[in-house]
Amino acid sequence: MPSDTPTVFxxxxxxLNLLGKRQPEIYGTETLADVERACSxxxxxxxxxxxxxxxxxxxxxxxxxxxxxxxAAAIVINPAAYTHTSVAIMDALLAFDGPIIEVHxxxxxxxxxxxxxSWVSKAATGVICGLGSRGYLLALDAxxxxxxxxxx
Ligand code: DQA
Numbered sequence: 001m002p003s004d005t006p007t008v009f010x011x012x013x014x015x016l017n018l019l020g021k022r023q024p025e026i027y028g029t030e031t032l033a034d035v036e037r038a039c040s041x042x043x044x045x046x047x048x049x050x051x052x053x054x055x056x057x058x059x060x061x062x063x064x065x066x067x068x069x070x071x072a073a074a075i076v077i078n079p080a081a082y083t084h085t086s087v088a089i090m091d092a093l094l095a096f097d098g099p100i101i102e103v104h105x106x107x108x109x110x111x112x113x114x115x116x117x118s119w120v121s122k123a124a125t126g127v128i129c130g131l132g133s134r135g136y137l138l139a140l141d142a143x144x145x146x147x148x149x150x151x152x
Contacts, residue, residue: 005049006073008143010039010136011064012054013080019105027105028132035133039076042137046144050076058086065092074099074143076136083108083118093123099146101139104129 012032015022020031036052043050051072055061061082068075075096082089083104093100100123107130108115121127126142128135 005047006147007049007051007071008043008074008076008140009064009068009072010036010050010052010140011061011075011077011079012052013061013078013082014056016078016080017054017056030133035136038133039136039140042140046140048073048140048144048147050140058082058088061086062088062092065089065096068096072096072098073147074101076101076103076139076143077120077124078103078105078136079120083120084114085119087119090119090123093120096123098150099125099143101125101142102127102129103135103139105132105135106130 016032019027019035020029032054039050039052053064055064061079065075075093075098077100079086079089079102102118102120102124125146128138131138
């Protein structure tokens, strides 16, 4: 991979480490390692490099977003439950300059009312939900397109 390949941080919030085992009827049977592999392949095909992270801790996610300011051209983020609660993650994302795509495996708008509100959406360039793990790949497609347009 050439060193000028743009890096995309793909961030995952709490409980997503249990993907594949956790409520598979909602989130599917693929593991987070499967999603990571698929993201890395799709990123390479798009001329991008993906750096995958998962954390169950809000502060760690905030600090990873701070690192993205120096290390990433774009962010794809599934903040999981922090979507609905974290002003801190929203504020960290508001301090990031590049494209931000929010992803949810499930269609959060068809579920409990509290899942319809996202703090993160207030900082996101775009939002993809309800398409399972394919949403991550579509988010990478969108990032490649947005970065191309920026370069323009
Ligand atoms: C989720 C939706 C959230 O409401 C939930 O808390 C998650 C996963 C999704 O990918 O569908 O943990 O972000």
